[in-house]
Amino acid sequence: xxxxxxxxxxxxxxxxxxxxSDETNDVLKNKILKNIRCLICQGQSxxxxxxxxxxxxKLIVDRKINEGLKExxxxxxxxxxxxDWVIYDPKLNINTYILWLLPLLLFFFxxxxxxxxxxx
Amino acid sequence: MLANQIGYYSLxxxxxxxxxxxxxxxKDLTRSSKQINQNVLSLSFLQLVFVTVSFLSxxxxxxxxDFSNETVFNNSHTTKPLFYxxxxxxxxxxxxxLLWLLVLTLFIFLFLIKSREQPKKYRILTLLFQQxxxxxxxxxxxxTSNPFNYLFPIPTEGLGLNPILQDPAxxxxxxILYLGYVGTSIxxxxxxxxxxxxxxxxxxxxxxxxxxLVSWIFLTIGIMLGSIWAYYELGWGGFWFWxxxxxxxxxxxxxLTALLHCIVVxxxxxxxxxxxxxxSITTFTLSMCGTxxxxxxxxxxxxxxANDPARGIFILxxxxxxxxxxxGIFFIFHKENNKNSNNFFWLSRETSILxxxxxxxxxxxxxxxxxxxxxxxxxxxxxKISVGPPFYQKxxxxxxxxxxxxxxxxxxLKWIKSKIENKNSLIITFLISxxxxxxxxxxxxxxxxxxxxxxxxxxxxxxTTLKELFIKKFNNVSQTISHFGFSLLxxxxxxxxxxxxxxxxxxxxxxxxxxxxxxxxxxxxxERKESNFNSIIASFKIKDKNGKTIKLKPEIRIYNQPVTxxxxxxxxxTLLEDKFLVMNLVKGNEYFNIRYQVKPFMVxxxxxxLLLSLGGLMSLFKRKI
Amino acid sequence: xxxxxxxxxxxIFLSFCFVVFYKGLNxxxxxxxxxxxxxxIPTFKAKDFDSDNYINSDKIFDEKIFYIVNIWASWCVxxxxxxxLLMQLSNNxxxxxxxxxxxxxxxxxxxxxxxxxxxxxxxxxDKDGTLGIEFGAYGVPxxxxxxxxxxxxxxxxxxxxxxxxxxxxxxIK
Numbered sequence: 001x002x003x004x005x006x007x008x009x010x011x012x013x014x015x016x017x018x019x020x021s022d023e024t025n026d027v028l029k030n031k032i033l034k035n036i037r038c039l040i041c042q043g044q045s046x047x048x049x050x051x052x053x054x055x056x057x058k059l060i061v062d063r064k065i066n067e068g069l070k071e072x073x074x075x076x077x078x079x080x081x082x083x084d085w086v087i088y089d090p091k092l093n094i095n096t097y098i099l100w101l102l103p104l105l106l107f108f109f110x111x112x113x114x115x116x117x118x119x120x
Numbered sequence: 121m122l123a124n125q126i127g128y129y130s131l132x133x134x135x136x137x138x139x140x141x142x143x144x145x146x147k148d149l150t151r152s153s154k155q156i157n158q159n160v161l162s163l164s165f166l167q168l169v170f171v172t173v174s175f176l177s178x179x180x181x182x183x184x185x186d187f188s189n190e191t192v193f194n195n196s197h198t199t200k201p202l203f204y205x206x207x208x209x210x211x212x213x214x215x216x217x218l219l220w221l222l223v224l225t226l227f228i229f230l231f232l233i234k235s236r237e238q239p240k241k242y243r244i245l246t247l248l249f250q251q252x253x254x255x256x257x258x259x260x261x262x263x264t265s266n267p268f269n270y271l272f273p274i275p276t277e278g279l280g281l282n283p284i285l286q287d288p289a290x291x292x293x294x295x296i297l298y299l300g301y302v303g304t305s306i307x308x309x310x311x312x313x314x315x316x317x318x319x320x321x322x323x324x325x326x327x328x329x330x331x332x333l334v335s336w337i338f339l340t341i342g343i344m345l346g347s348i349w350a351y352y353e354l355g356w357g358g359f360w361f362w363x364x365x366x367x368x369x370x371x372x373x374x375x376l377t378a379l380l381h382c383i384v385v386x387x388x389x390x391x392x393x394x395x396x397x398x399x400s401i402t403t404f405t406l407s408m409c410g411t412x413x414x415x416x417x418x419x420x421x422x423x424x425x426a427n428d429p430a431r432g433i434f435i436l437x438x439x440x441x442x443x444x445x446x447x448g449i450f451f452i453f454h455k456e457n458n459k460n461s462n463n464f465f466w467l468s469r470e471t472s473i474l475x476x477x478x479x480x481x482x483x484x485x486x487x488x489x490x491x492x493x494x495x496x497x498x499x500x501x502x503x504k505i506s507v508g509p510p511f512y513q514k515x516x517x518x519x520x521x522x523x524x525x526x527x528x529x530x531x532x533l534k535w536i537k538s539k540i541e542n543k544n545s546l547i548i549t550f551l552i553s554x555x556x557x558x559x560x561x562x563x564x565x566x567x568x569x570x571x572x573x574x575x576x577x578x579x580x581x582x583x584t585t586l587k588e589l590f591i592k593k594f595n596n597v598s599q600t601i602s603h604f605g606f607s608l609l610x611x612x613x614x615x616x617x618x619x620x621x622x623x624x625x626x627x628x629x630x631x632x633x634x635x636x637x638x639x640x641x642x643x644x645x646x647e648r649k650e651s652n653f654n655s656i657i658a659s660f661k662i663k664d665k666n667g668k669t670i671k672l673k674p675e676i677r678i679y680n681q682p683v684t685x686x687x688x689x690x691x692x693x694t695l696l697e698d699k700f701l702v703m704n705l706v707k708g709n710e711y712f713n714i715r716y717q718v719k720p721f722m723v724x725x726x727x728x729x730l731l732l733s734l735g736g737l738m739s740l741f742k743r744k745i
Numbered sequence: 746x747x748x749x750x751x752x753x754x755x756x757i758f759l760s761f762c763f764v765v766f767y768k769g770l771n772x773x774x775x776x777x778x779x780x781x782x783x784x785x786i787p788t789f790k791a792k793d794f795d796s797d798n799y800i801n802s803d804k805i806f807d808e809k810i811f812y813i814v815n816i817w818a819s820w821c822v823x824x825x826x827x828x829x830l831l832m833q834l835s836n837n838x839x840x841x842x843x844x845x846x847x848x849x850x851x852x853x854x855x856x857x858x859x860x861x862x863x864x865x866x867x868x869x870x871d872k873d874g875t876l877g878i879e880f881g882a883y884g885v886p887x888x889x890x891x892x893x894x895x896x897x898x899x900x901x902x903x904x905x906x907x908x909x910x911x912x913x914x915x916x917i918k
Contacts, residue, residue: 030622037506039776039883043363043421045508048356050704052848053883056874063875081881082778088508095503099493103515107482114474118466418769420776432770440763447759451752495769504776 025065032061032074035088045088124189127177128268134170134221135258137163138251145244156240161232164247167254168225175218178267179209187278190269191215197280199652199680207291213415213431214267216294217257223302224254231306231331238327245313246306252445253305256438264431283653283679283686289349293342297369300339301407304372306331307379308404311397312446316453320393325386330740332383336376337736343369344729352691357620357700357717359725362512364419367491368410371484375403378480380736381473388535389470394454395477401446406488408439418495465537472530479523486515517574520610524577527603528584531596549587553579564618575614581607598742602735608728612721619720626711638664640716653679655688658703662716674703674714698722777902778881784897786814787879794846794854794868805867811840811917812891815865816877818849819857821885827904828861834910835864839917844868847877847885890916 033047038054046054046061057078064074075087090096141163148157178191182205187193195212196205209215228250235243261267307328314324346369351359360366379399385392413419416432464470490507497503532541540546557575561568585604589597623635633640643659656676663669675688689702697720704713789802806812815831817824835842844865846854851870858868871877880889881900890899890913898916901909 026622026624035508035510037508039778048354048358048361052874056878059873060875060878080784081878082883083504083776085504085506085776085778088506089510090505090507095497095501095505099489099497099505099507099511100515102489103482103485106485107478107519110478110481114471114478117474118464118471412766416770418766418772429770433767436763436766436770440759443759447752447755451748496765498772499765499768 028071029058029061029065032065032071033058035075036061036078037086037088039082039086121186121188123177123180123184123186124268124270127174127181128266130170130174130177131258131262131268134167134174134225135255135262137167137170138255138258141167142248142251145247149241149244154240155236156232156243160244160247161229164225164229164232168222168229171218171221171225175209175222178215178218179206182206182209185278187276188271188274189267190271191267193271193275193278195280196278197652198277200280200286201651203288203291204286208285210294211285211290214261214265216298217261217265218267219294219298220302221254221257221261223298224250224257224305227303227306228254228309231310234330235327239317239319242310242313242317242319242324245316246310249309249312250305253309253442256441260431260434260438264428264434280679283677283684284353287349287353289345289352293345293349296338296345297342300335300337300342300376301369301372301410303331303335303338304376304404304407307335307400308442308446311400312449315397315449318453318455320386320397320454322387322390325383325390325396329380329383329387332376332380333736333740336373336380337733337740339369339373339376340729340733340736343373344726348726351722352689356702356715357622357689357719362490362509364421364491365414367487368406368413371406371410371487371491372403374480374484374487375399375406378477378484379403381476385470385473391470392474394456397450397454401450405439405443405446408435408442412436412439413491419491467533467540468538469530469533469535472526472533475526476530479519479526482519483516486512490515518570521574521577524581524607524610527606528581531588531599531603532584545587546584549583550576550580553577553583561618571614571618575611578607578610578614582611598735598738600735601738602732605728605731605733605735608724608731612724612728616719616721616725620717622715622717624713624715626706626709626713628711638662640714642712642714653677658712660701660714662699662701670699672699672701674701676703676705693723695723696720778883784881786891786895786897789876789879791869791871791876794844794870800869805843805869806891806895808841809893811893813840813842813913814845814880814889814891815842816845816847816871816880816882816885816887818847818885819853820849821847823904824886825861827886827888827906828864830905830907830910831864832862834913835866837914837917840913841866845871845876845880847871847882848874 030047034045036046036057038044038046038049038051038057040053041049041051044054046057061074064077069077075089078086079091084091084095090099092100141160144157144163145160148160151157178189180186181189181192182196183202185192185196185198185205187196191212191214195215196208200208210219228247231246231250232243235246310328310331311320314320314328343366346366347359350361351357379396382392382396382399386396412432412435414421415428416435417428418432464474490511494505494507497505529540529546554572554576557572557579561572561575581603585600585607588600589604621637623633623640625633625640627633627640627642629642629644631642633642639662641661641663643661645656645658648655648657654677656678657673658675660672660674661669662672670692672690672692674690677686677688678684679686685705687702687704689700691701692699697718700715700717700719702715706713786802786806790799791802791805792798793800813831813834817828831842834840842865844867846868848871854868869876877883877885877887880887880897884902886904888901888905888909889897890901892898899913
């Protein structure tokens, strides 16, 4: 059992240290593009879309990254132009408190029910 | 033409049979005999026959490209290959509703046959509740979604089907998914029937568990097929997008899994009766709710059917009728269990199952709220927001850590009251998991602490279940295999997402592109003509750092009806990794845009889901021995 | 009575959900970004259509009058429908029209202008569509009305019609 584990470790380490992702910029760019909604295609992200709007957005995001803008600033830039709908990650603001907090509230509520059941 | 008539009138007859069945079975309720009147079984079978005939008539119309049928006209084309003409039958709104009816009538008939030892009143009531659902769907089809509408004059050619949908995985995805998704109807009907008869007991639990398992297995595989299709066909290497339609298939799966675990408690300890009923009702309600969200046009998604508010209103009302009916029956008939067995000792298997349910309900609430919240916000305040993958990942992934740990410890606990046995071996396994995870993650330059903890938890489940399999504790092999499959699923998804890499570039024929781990050589293109599309097939040779080369041939297809351009990825799958290459045209250019991805452990994601279902399958057949 | 209370809560909750879903059916599920917020025009540099030189946005919007930015392309069919109305507006002294030639071929665009007339005091080239994004556009045609203080005060998605032209005329008086 122990030998098996050592072999697995060696195997994984030697084979996958070279499969590191490309430049960080590309990784960041893809991460951002996956988070932007394509406005003219139904339910696709800009990363997934081949539409003209999507290719323009890809160029803009590229430019903004090269200008040194951080991820949050790029999202803010797009939000100003198109509204909150264009970003997939819902910002935590007055519109979305319930969205983010309700599941957590329900989790604690469920925990409370179970706790009562156990301690009685 | 004739098929149209037969199909339509079969539906009418099916509806009439529903009414007749209700009458006959209500009368049988009052009779004193122990067994159901044979007529009831025959009528149920007849109803199944009529629905099958209707379904087959539609298939026949598709095969014959009978464009006098409006559904065939909208969704087919003479040049479509035969296999896709057939699968096109259920790839549209009207045809898929026939599939709903088919599964609804099939399951109730099978239920009646396989439940002969069950109390007569319970069986009849199950039939009655199921007929409520069946009648609702007959009415829905006949009033708003008739698959047998006439077109005159008869068009000579159809509007075709989206070529992305012409794929083997997608062809069988609806039938398999529906067997699970619609199959939850029988759990709904039978639990309502059992509540009225005060029959929620150990015996009922043992009996209903098979149905829960059957639904669950089909639903699991159905969801997997959808993901496989998305991965191979949608072109960008993703397999789950937290798209509303995907979420809708996931929600009943979460409650069904929770229900499966609760039924185990019900069987053993005859407790958690209210919660079992609530879960049974909720599962099918979620299926219906999902149908509403997808077919009414209320949601914006790649997968939604055509928008039609009239249909939406019908399903909405139907959905709420079912909810009111089930809530009403629950409150009127359900009797609380007064025994003390309602309280659990904190360290016991019952408690660990409760904890499983706790987490499942949390995951359910995340998916449900994420999916429907934008609708609520829009109606209440006219603000439009999007809820996408980042939301679900942020709320679900951290909770997987305790979930995996509980999953490793839970099954080892005894019923009622337990001690943790073999503490030392557990601690050693835990330490090994942590060390292994740490060592791997450290070499990958990612978010060290979080991923280490998550991967450790997954490894812990992995090693504990693996150990159980080897120590030959055959009393619960099916559960161990499923849990092992789940740990493998989490590990595959994690390592796949951490280790995947991608290169996007524009390249010309004859060009070589060098990147950090090798080079891509665009050898050339070849053009080919098929029956309903023209294709451009490209040849790429990709050499990695070690000098190994592979050949990939992505394709661009230009379909003729409707005119659509699709990209077909070429994927080389091995146990170790998938190499994925997809190509797109760049407008007005001799350049092609390519995306080359290396995705480790991709196939293990599918294997682990199969293992998950295998455990369920083994549990199903274990009963028969 | 705990049962009655929870039943009551459930009934209220279900009714609420029903109403929301019912209303939600009537809302469109396609999204159009809000058009009523006041924003300053973006700063940018763009290529001039006639001179082929790059100009700064402050040089383009240098006068203290109203401006219209109209996004158009030779391949865009509705643009032809709205073009005569743009010609009408260009005769007005208190407003200048700036055209944004969006993702277009230079020769085709020139042909378009020669054939249908040039209402623009200046045309900018937006070959890759990124300039349109700076204005918050996502398709073509789109038209923006800019006031003397360089604020975008109105946005029109799709071709403009006579009513819109009348609206604009009354604003710029």
